Amino acid sequence: MSMRVISYKKYYTREGDTFDKLALSMYGDEKLSHYIIRFNPDYADVLIFGANVYLRIPVVENIELPETLPPWRRSGGAVT
Numbered sequence: 001m002s003m004r005v006i007s008y009k010k011y012y013t014r015e016g017d018t019f020d021k022l023a024l025s026m027y028g029d030e031k032l033s034h035y036i037i038r039f040n041p042d043y044a045d046v047l048i049f050g051a052n053v054y055l056r057i058p059v060v061e062n063i064e065l066p067e068t069l070p071p072w073r074r075s076g077g078a079v080t
Helices: 019-027 030-039
Strands: 002-012 054-063
Touching: 002 030, 019 030, 019 054, 030 054
Parallel strands: none
Antiparallel strands: 002 054
């Protein structure tokens, strides 16, 4: 299973938000924080956000990978 970004939504941070905390809240998995970082490169070096920072949160959907897809093409988390 892979994920595809289909749109994004606006989000204003709360004091203490982190990329992994947002990913856990939005996607149910903190390991998907790279989607949020990719859409907000100006903040990639921020560890803990202050309040009211505007971020774009990608809306993602699962896509099925064909059984015939070679293993080297099955990288989890690839954005298409």
